Amino acid sequence: MKELSDRALDHLREVAQRPDFSGTRYELGEELARGGMGVVYAARDRELEREVALKVVAAEMADYETIARLRREARIIAHLEHPGIVPVHDVGALPDGRVFYAMKLVTGKRLDAQVLEAPSLGERLRLFLRVCEPVAFAHAHGVIHRDLKPENVMVGPFGEVLVMDWGVAKHRDDRPPAGGSKEAGPASEDGREEAPGHEHETAHGTVLGTPAYMAPEQARGELERVDARADVYALGAILYFLLTGRAPGRTKASPDEPTRTWAGPTRPPAIVPPRRLSPGLPRALEAICWKALAPDPDGRYAKVDDLAADVGRFLEGGRVWAYPENAWQKARRFAGRHRTAIALVVAYLVMRIVLLVVARI
Amino acid sequence: MNKPLLGLVVGGVLGVFDGLSALLSAPEVAPQIMGIVIGSTVKGILVGVIAGFVARKVSSVPIGIAVGLSAGLLFAYLVAAMPDPATGKHYYWEIMLPGSLAGALVGWATQKYGRRPGEARA
Amino acid sequence: MGFPETRRSVVLAVRSGDPEERARALDRLVEAYWRPVFLHLRRRWRESDEDARDLAQGFFAAALEKGWLTRFDPERGKFRTYLLTCLDGHVAKERRAARRLKRGGDATFVSLEEPDEDGGTRALPLPGGTDLEAEFHREWARSLFSLAVESLRARCAGTGKAVAFALFERYDIDGAEASDRPSYAELAAEHGLPVTQVTNHLHWARRELRAAVLGTLREITASEEEFRSEARALLGVEAP
Numbered sequence: 001m002k003e004l005s006d007r008a009l010d011h012l013r014e015v016a017q018r019p020d021f022s023g024t025r026y027e028l029g030e031e032l033a034r035g036g037m038g039v040v041y042a043a044r045d046r047e048l049e050r051e052v053a054l055k056v057v058a059a060e061m062a063d064y065e066t067i068a069r070l071r072r073e074a075r076i077i078a079h080l081e082h083p084g085i086v087p088v089h090d091v092g093a094l095p096d097g098r099v100f101y102a103m104k105l106v107t108g109k110r111l112d113a114q115v116l117e118a119p120s121l122g123e124r125l126r127l128f129l130r131v132c133e134p135v136a137f138a139h140a141h142g143v144i145h146r147d148l149k150p151e152n153v154m155v156g157p158f159g160e161v162l163v164m165d166w167g168v169a170k171h172r173d174d175r176p177p178a179g180g181s182k183e184a185g186p187a188s189e190d191g192r193e194e195a196p197g198h199e200h201e202t203a204h205g206t207v208l209g210t211p212a213y214m215a216p217e218q219a220r221g222e223l224e225r226v227d228a229r230a231d232v233y234a235l236g237a238i239l240y241f242l243l244t245g246r247a248p249g250r251t252k253a254s255p256d257e258p259t260r261t262w263a264g265p266t267r268p269p270a271i272v273p274p275r276r277l278s279p280g281l282p283r284a285l286e287a288i289c290w291k292a293l294a295p296d297p298d299g300r301y302a303k304v305d306d307l308a309a310d311v312g313r314f315l316e317g318g319r320v321w322a323y324p325e326n327a328w329q330k331a332r333r334f335a336g337r338h339r340t341a342i343a344l345v346v347a348y349l350v351m352r353i354v355l356l357v358v359a360r361i
Numbered sequence: 362m363n364k365p366l367l368g369l370v371v372g373g374v375l376g377v378f379d380g381l382s383a384l385l386s387a388p389e390v391a392p393q394i395m396g397i398v399i400g401s402t403v404k405g406i407l408v409g410v411i412a413g414f415v416a417r418k419v420s421s422v423p424i425g426i427a428v429g430l431s432a433g434l435l436f437a438y439l440v441a442a443m444p445d446p447a448t449g450k451h452y453y454w455e456i457m458l459p460g461s462l463a464g465a466l467v468g469w470a471t472q473k474y475g476r477r478p479g480e481a482r483a
Numbered sequence: 484m485g486f487p488e489t490r491r492s493v494v495l496a497v498r499s500g501d502p503e504e505r506a507r508a509l510d511r512l513v514e515a516y517w518r519p520v521f522l523h524l525r526r527r528w529r530e531s532d533e534d535a536r537d538l539a540q541g542f543f544a545a546a547l548e549k550g551w552l553t554r555f556d557p558e559r560g561k562f563r564t565y566l567l568t569c570l571d572g573h574v575a576k577e578r579r580a581a582r583r584l585k586r587g588g589d590a591t592f593v594s595l596e597e598p599d600e601d602g603g604t605r606a607l608p609l610p611g612g613t614d615l616e617a618e619f620h621r622e623w624a625r626s627l628f629s630l631a632v633e634s635l636r637a638r639c640a641g642t643g644k645a646v647a648f649a650l651f652e653r654y655d656i657d658g659a660e661a662s663d664r665p666s667y668a669e670l671a672a673e674h675g676l677p678v679t680q681v682t683n684h685l686h687w688a689r690r691e692l693r694a695a696v697l698g699t700l701r702e703i704t705a706s707e708e709e710f711r712s713e714a715r716a717l718l719g720v721e722a723p
Contacts, residue, residue, distance in 0.1 A: 002629070002656075003625075003629070004628055004629050004632070005659060005660075008656045008657075008659035009624065009628055010659075010719070011656075012628050012655060012656070012659075013624070013628070013717070013718050013719040014719065015689050015693075016628075016692060016693040016696055016697075016718055017693075017719070020686050020689060022682055022683070058720075059693060059697065060710065060711045060714030060718065061711060096690040096694070341466070341473075344426075344466045344469060345466065348462045348466065351458050352382055352459060353386075355385075355386035355454065355455050355458065356385055356387075358454075359455075
């Protein structure tokens with residue numbers, strides 16, 4: 001047996017994992033990202049002469065199950081036509097059987113990078129509202145994302161927001177996977193369970209990857225309880241991140257630090273109240289965040305629209321549902337909205353009193 | 362309602378209050394209070410209408426306040442220039458100061474509220 | 484078409500009740516792990532060529548006999564790491580036994596530590612860094628890819644695709660040093676084929692190689708999870 005030189009070995013390793021797009025209209029470029037089941041490459045569409053992104057099933061994941069899942073993901077996204085959801089252009093199979101889909105190449109920053117540049121609270125909240133829109137749209141069409149997190153949100157150069165990676169999205173018409181309810185996602189060939197969007201769930205039911213953005217019922221694998229409100233939780237966690245700069249429950253300062261492997265009992269770690277991390281935060285906002293992050297789905301906003309509406313009301317100085325006010329807080333809010341008028345009236349009254357006093361002297 | 366009309370109403374109402382509040386700072390004018398209130402109301406209406414028309418053309422709260430303040434000041438001066446028939450005194454401060462502030466309030470109101478021409482009905 | 488059929492893991496098959504199946508499984512493991520084990524013995528334990536061979540032989544036999552292989556628990560880690568630990572343990576024990584022999588027992592002792600004068604039997608120098616586990620991993624990867632290349636060669640010979648293999652060997656193996664690598668056009672000229680056919684052959688050969696290497700990997704891993712993680716390490720996607 002001929003011995004492979006070091007260079008030959010390195011070359012063969014590269015060759016073995018790179019997908020083969022010969023015979024297709026795409027010219028493969030560099031690798032952009034690597035996810036739970038697929039790899040995303042930049043590429044060029046020779047027919048339409050434009051840059052695209054290609055998501056391919058990873059070489060080591062290429063079994064029937066994963067391939068079917070990628071096809072499903074492509075179909076789900078293709079049915080959701082919304083400016084906030086990355087459009088799918090094409091779906092196909094490589095000669096080696098791996099499936100890929102072509103989508104718009106998104107230029108921009110991930111939300112966790114973008115937020116470093118959005119200094120004001122108002123800007124962050126408006127950004128958040130733009131994240132809610134495509135999710136609400138998807139829900140209206142029966143699709144739950146199930147893996148929302150800042151890494152899966154891209155912000156384009158014009159401030160447009162795109163929600164990516166619908167790899168573990170579920171359509172309400174999908175038949176539940178075989179094998180009972182103790183699964184967090186579709187079962188793989190070996191009967192091993194897969195936690196949405198992350199590494200695998202082992203036979204003992206431990207979830208790897210960060211559950212910071214995952215609703216508790218989802219992290220526990222209670223499939224029948226996972227509905228649109230799991231996405232509400234995730235959005236609440238994203239809001240938390242936008243307000244405090246950290247994911248809920250993380251003890252590390254920077255979201256760039258490597259994911260902590262959580263191999264304990266599947267309960268998310270206790271969450272620090274946002275006002276402790278950002279002392280100037282308005283209570284109403286904290287209340288919104290808290291409501292969205294309620295451990296029990298019944299305690300959360302029932303719909304993404306409700307969450308977005310509350311944030312919108314906060315931005316306009318209106319009353320927030322999540323935050324019951326007493327009379328004093330109502331008055332303060334009113335005063336905040338009508339500062340000019342109140343100043344003028346007060347000035348008038350003060351002036352009258354001054355005149356009175358002066359006349360008396 | 363449109364801005365000039367709003368200005369008219371708000372100006373008139375404020376004018377009434379302004380006139381009545383003269384009793385607060387100068388109780389001795391109580392006998393002439395009717396005249397004072399009428400004068401104040403007319404002043405307020407005029408200021409309000411002017412501010413309203415300006416608000417139709419220009420959308421700026423600071424400008425609206427400035428217009429109301431100036432108009433209020435002007436009309437108040439005209440009134441203050443007339444001496445009190447009984448005592449012959451001039452009540453410049455007592456008339457111009459409140460008058461200008463009331464005018465400022467009217468100016469603000471016409472900017473914030475009221476319909477511009479061409480705007481859809483709410 | 485392309486992806487490997489679900490091969491039974493030989494790591495699990497060594498536990499089989501059927502002695503034939505066990506033997507086959509062990510053969511497969513030895514095939515994949517022989518080279519990395521041998522080189523590890525030479526580098527880490529500084530064994531001579533011949534002694535390393537004997538030790539390796541002895542190790543695999545002991546592994547089966549003493550049930551180390553059957554005792555492997557996939558939950559606790561990778562098979563590859565486990566095997567390395569067993570190997571080091573085995574060699575340490577053997578050396579202690581040899582020292583006892585040297586000290587008290589046999590008249591004619593066999594020292595496992597003395598290097599010979601002849602060239603080729605001296606211990607191999609350690610490679611640049613001294614990360615032995617990484618070296619073991621690399622040799623393991625090399626071994627797997629070599630097996631895959633050989634299986635591809637055999638396959639091509641058997642199915643009349645010798646040309647494809649020749650092209651692949653020329654471009655992807657021999658031509659791995661970039662300066663050596665011919666262009667598709669040159670290859671086409673050499674073999675009297677149109678460039679498109681050269682492209683097709685090469686792509687086909689690479690697909691088959693991928694299938695072969697992943698197929699072998701599947702056999703020597705004990706779980707889907709281990710397979711995927713080892714595949715990423717094998718393909719250089721992740722650090723081992």
